[in-house]
Amino acid sequence: MTTAARAPLELTVRGVILGGFITLLFTAANVYLGLKIGLTFATSIPAAVISMAILRFLPNSTILENNIVQTVASAAGTLAAIIFVLPGLVMIGWWNGFPYLETAAITMLGGILGVMFSVPLRRALIVDSPELPYPEGRAAAEVLQIGAGSRAGAEESAKGLAVILVTALVSAGFALLTRMKLAAEEGAAFFTAGAGSTGIVGGLSFALIGAGHLIGLTVGIAMLVGIAIGWWVALPVLTAGMPGAAEEVASAVFRSEVRFLGAGTIAVAAIWTLLKIAGPVVGGVRSSLAASRAARAGADIADTERDLPIGWIGLGTLAVLVPIAWLLWDVLAGGPLAGSAALLVAGSLLFVLVIGLVIASVCGYMAGLIGASNSPVSGIGILSILAASLLLVAMFGRGQDAGTTQALVAYALIVTGIVFGVATISNDNLQDLKTGQLVGATPWKQQLALVFGVIFGSLVIPPVLSVLNASFGFAGVPGASADALPAPQAALISSLAKGVLGGDLNWAMIGVGALVGVGVVAADELLAHTREGRFRLPPLAVGLGIYLPMAVTLTVVVGAAIGWFYDRAADRARDPEFAKRMGVLMATGLIVGDSLFGVLYAGIVYESGSESPLAVVGPDFAGWALGGGTIAFLALTALLYAYTRAKAR
Numbered sequence: 108m109t110t111a112a113r114a115p116l117e118l119t120v121r122g123v124i125l126g127g128f129i130t131l132l133f134t135a136a137n138v139y140l141g142l143k144i145g146l147t148f149a150t151s152i153p154a155a156v157i158s159m160a161i162l163r164f165l166p167n168s169t170i171l172e173n174n175i176v177q178t179v180a181s182a183a184g185t186l187a188a189i190i191f192v193l194p195g196l197v198m199i200g201w202w203n204g205f206p207y208l209e210t211a212a213i214t215m216l217g218g219i220l221g222v223m224f225s226v227p228l229r230r231a232l233i234v235d236s237p238e239l240p241y242p243e244g245r246a247a248a249e250v251l252q253i254g255a256g257s258r259a260g261a262e263e264s265a266k267g268l269a270v271i272l273v274t275a276l277v278s279a280g281f282a283l284l285t286r287m288k289l290a291a292e293e294g295a296a297f298f299t300a301g302a303g304s305t306g307i308v309g310g311l312s313f314a315l316i317g318a319g320h321l322i323g324l325t326v327g328i329a330m331l332v333g334i335a336i337g338w339w340v341a342l343p344v345l346t347a348g349m350p351g352a353a354e355e356v357a358s359a360v361f362r363s364e365v366r367f368l369g370a371g372t373i374a375v376a377a378i379w380t381l382l383k384i385a386g387p388v389v390g391g392v393r394s395s396l397a398a399s400r401a402a403r404a405g406a407d408i409a410d411t412e413r414d415l416p417i418g419w420i421g422l423g424t425l426a427v428l429v430p431i432a433w434l435l436w437d438v439l440a441g442g443p444l445a446g447s448a449a450l451l452v453a454g455s456l457l458f459v460l461v462i463g464l465v466i467a468s469v470c471g472y473m474a475g476l477i478g479a480s481n482s483p484v485s486g487i488g489i490l491s492i493l494a495a496s497l498l499l500v501a502m503f504g505r506g507q508d509a510g511t512t513q514a515l516v517a518y519a520l521i522v523t524g525i526v527f528g529v530a531t532i533s534n535d536n537l538q539d540l541k542t543g544q545l546v547g548a549t550p551w552k553q554q555l556a557l558v559f560g561v562i563f564g565s566l567v568i569p570p571v572l573s574v575l576n577a578s579f580g581f582a583g584v585p586g587a588s589a590d591a592l593p594a595p596q597a598a599l600i601s602s603l604a605k606g607v608l609g610g611d612l613n614w615a616m617i618g619v620g621a622l623v624g625v626g627v628v629a630a631d632e633l634l635a636h637t638r639e640g641r642f643r644l645p646p647l648a649v650g651l652g653i654y655l656p657m658a659v660t661l662t663v664v665v666g667a668a669i670g671w672f673y674d675r676a677a678d679r680a681r682d683p684e685f686a687k688r689m690g691v692l693m694a695t696g697l698i699v700g701d702s703l704f705g706v707l708y709a710g711i712v713y714e715s716g717s718e719s720p721l722a723v724v725g726p727d728f729a730g731w732a733l734g735g736g737t738i739a740f741l742a743l744t745a746l747l748y749a750y751t752r753a754k755a756r
Contacts (some may be wrong), residue, residue: 108123112257112291112367113276115167115169115171115172116167116168116171116174116551116603117171117172117174117175117552118170118549118553118555118556118740119172119175119675120178121165121358122162122172122173122176122556123175123179123556123559124423125158125161125162125176126154126158126175126176126177126178126179126183126556126559126560126563127179127183127559127627129158129176129178129179129180129185129562130179130560130563130564131158131380131488131567132596133150133153133154133180133181133183133187134183134187134563134564134567135567135571135703135717137150137187137188138187138190138568138571138572138575139379139571139575139712140678141187141188141190141191142190142194142442142575142581142592142594142597143564143591143592143593145370150181150183150185150701151177151181151243151244151247151535151538151539151542152177152243152247152250152698152702153244153699153703154176154177154180155173155176155177155250155251156250156275156400156699156703157178157180157246157252157438157620158173158177158702159173160382161248161435161452166730170251170252170255170546170547171479171546171547171548171570172539173251173255173551173582174251174542174543174546174548174621175541175552175553175556177247177251177542177555178252178443178539178543178553178556178560179556179559179560179563180300180540180555180560181275181535181539181555181560182222182532182535182536182556182560182564183540183560183561183564183567184559184565185531185532185534185535185564186218186528186531186532186561186565186568187564188527188531189524189527189531189568190486190568190594191212191244191484191488191527191595191596191597191600192488192492192523192527192570192596192726193205193210193213193214193520193524193572193597194352194572194576194581194594194598195520195597195598195600195604196517196521196603197522197576197581197584198583198584198594198597198598198600198601199513199516199517199520199601199605200518200580200756201513201520203362203672204249204402204573204576204577205568205569205572205573205576207436207569207570207573209438209669210429210568210569211565211568211569212434212564212565213434213521213524213525213528214524214528214564214565214569214646215528215561216427216430216431216434216525216528217425217463217524217526217527217528217529217532218528218529218531218532218564218565219423219462219535219558219563219580220424220427220525220528220529221467221528221530221531221532221536221561222532222536222554222557222561223420223423223427224424224463224464224468224529224533224559225467225471225532225533225536225537225540225554225557226236226415226417226420226465226469227414227417227555228468228471228537229414229531229537229540229550230414231749232468232471232472232475232537233475233537233540233541233544234576236475237383238356239472239475240321240323241474241475241537241538242321242322242538243321243474243538243698244319244325244474244537244538244540244541244542244545244550245321245541245545245691246321246529246691246694246695246698247539247542247695248541248542248545248546248711249267249692249695250271250692250695250699251546252545252546253267253268253271253343253590253692254701255457260677263536264364264577266702266724266754266755267300267688267689267692269632269634269754270689270692270693270696270751270754271693271695271699271751272695272696273376273671273696273747274313274693274695274696274697274700274747274750274751275467275697275699275700275703276691276700277313277622277747278313278314278317278696278697278698278699278700278701278704279312279552279700279701279703280313281313281739281740281743282313282700282701282704282705282708283704283721284739285736286312286708286719286722287658287721287723287730288719288722288723288724288725288728288732289728289732289735289736290311290722290732290734290735290740291306291311291729291732291737291740292311292312292531293309293311293312293658294309294311294733294736294737295307295309295356296308296354296356297352297357298353298666299353300339300342300343301347301348302348303342303343303345303346303347303349303602304343304349304353304356304357304360305338305339305342305343305345305346305349305353306338306354306356306357306657307338307657308656308658308661308662309657309659309661309662309665310410310658310659310661310662311467311659311662311737311740312422312484312701312730313697313698313700313701313735313740313743313744314697314698314700314702314705315659315663315666316662316663316665316666316669316694316697316698316702316744317666317693317694317695317696317698317701318663318664318666318694318698319662319664319665319666319667319668319669319670319693320666320667320669320670320690320693320694320697321694321695322663322667323667323670323671324631324667324668324670324671325642325645326487326645326648326667327646327666327667327668327671328667329643329646329648329649329652330643330648330651330660330663330664330667331652331661331664332627332651332652333369333642333649333650333651333652333653333654333660334652334653334657334660334664335370335652335663336623336649336652336653337361337365337368337369337652337653337654337657338357338361338365338657341364341365341367341653342357342360342361343359345364345365346360346743350443357432361656362595362599363509364616365653366599366615366645367613367616367620368616368617368619368620368623368653369433369619369620369651369653369654369655370384370489370490370617370620370626370654371618371619371620371622371623372614372620372623372624372646372649372650372652372654372655373489373490373620373624373625373647373650374488374617374620374651375492375619375623375625375627375628375646375650376624376627376628376649376650377469377487377490377623377647378420379624379628379646380469380473380646380647382470396448398498398568399525404445407571408433409411410549411544411547411548411549411550412550413549413550413551413663413702414550414551414554415480415550415551415554415555424460426634427651428460429454429526430458430679431455431456431459432452434521435451435452435455435456435518435522436448437522438517438518438521439451439518439528441453442514442520443510443511443514444511444514444515446501447503448517449597450502450503452520454498454502455522457506458494458522458526459522459525459526459529460496462494463525463526463529466487466491466526466529466530466533467529467530467533468493468533469487470487470530470533470534471533471536471537472647472740473534473536473647474534474537474538474742475537475538475541483741484527484531484534487527487530488530488596488600489599489600489603490603491523491526491527491530492519492520492523492600492603492607493571493603493607495517495519495522495605496515496519496603496604496607496608499515499518499608500607500608504517504604505548505608505609505610506610507608512605512608512609513664515608516601516604516605516608517539519608520601520602520604520611523600523604530622532557532561535575536557537618539557540553542717544735558587562614575592578716579591579592581593581594582591582594582598583598584752588735595657605609607656618651620653623649624646624649624650627644627646627649627751628646629662630644631643631644631645631646640691641697645651661741666694669744669748670690672694673748673751673752674687674690674707675688676752677690677752677755680755680756681756682755685755686752686755689752689755690751690755691755692751693747693748693751695748705745710719
């Protein structure tokens, strides 16, 4: 008589609780960093590292349980990107603070819809799209596999784990030096170009080098093209004849003009991407329906192919729409728009469903192409607020009194907040589901864990926002402190809504960006038919290069180039695939170290109330910090790659 083997632990109570605790750390860190610098970091990899460090001391822990923990934590950490929208309600004076129930509801409802929409997309963008690299999803899977393998004593796993630990420590150590002001965080040179101004800016961050290694040379070159269009073509033209220092002029025009150029390019690229993946998305939905029918008929479907039933997804979506309708009705009640509440709520529900599904598809594809960290989700927020505002203009026109215009702007921001929750979660969820596919996870269990992650994150975000608003405030808001948080995306999105509804938005840059997008799409399609499509120019990556600050994108491009040279050298190794895997693990370690230190530093900043709590030198040391920091950064990069090659032999 034989006894059936017990299934390995996967979706466990302790795993969900551990993911919830990690959520507290990551969500708070991402909220602060997003409001401060306009960027957030993907939390999958650091969550996987923390999960392994804790669960390996508990009985019967498995790689699948570790995967659930990182899924819960990464979903919650990613949801923090809602801060790119909601502070706008304070900036326009609609909210005085962040009411807990309303803030949590907007965040949670949009996030759960994002989970629902991402279920059929798993088949379309993961199972049926093996060409998408999913850099962070693969990196997280490598971390989990190395952690599990090291306990089994495999030589390769031991070497890989050593590479992750060493590179993570070096990455975190250099980040510490930058926070102590002993090394610069970025190097910049601004200068005149003809009659205009431009510059070159590079961030000294090992996480950016690691991200570049993972995304590959094709996407890196596309981002470089975007940098060239935005910084070295558009900026000199737009700043021609403007008085002032080159740095001040270039920085101001980039924020006020070039980002709209990037938004227009992203819009066209997103629409084109949607048209290209419409077939796979529809096929994914059909595949999900077929799998559900087969399961009901008693067919034997592997656990690794079992999604949440499509019928449950439909019912879950409808169930979420009910509280969304109540929330929107409550927002309108007693205000200047109360008379049109029924029409507004009905139209908004249709908008959330249609635009939300579109955005979920596009964000999922972008995450697969360039990773969740580098995906321009805030650009999707820009498109969403433009669409919502234009629909309100079509219904109410322009030239309303100040109170009505404020109510329209606030309503557009709240609806965009819900859609943005869909975008952020879809952006991250497909990375998590790719990780799950690589480690042999059960999709429906991971999808349920994603819901838990959304709930945890939604409960944490409102109090963190309230504390930061009370302590610092937001730049430009009356009563804000000298250390007010810039919240750049929220400021831009709220100004867009006011511009569209007030009739004073400058559409010129968005239109030019759209034309650039059309040109890039055409170029990419031409390249696809030359030399067997070896060279491509992904339009979304070009838009990303225009839209994001060069301090982020240029270093990513450098990382992509270094990674390409490393892989070419690996082709000559005795075991090329092992050598390339070691390169992936090295890049993963760079991201892990920088990200975990970022979490720690965000907590220190929040507790101390100081912008530079670890600084040991003053501004007079800045020149030494730049020169010495750059030399140290380049030397450490070379040493880490040499160390990885040695381990791969």
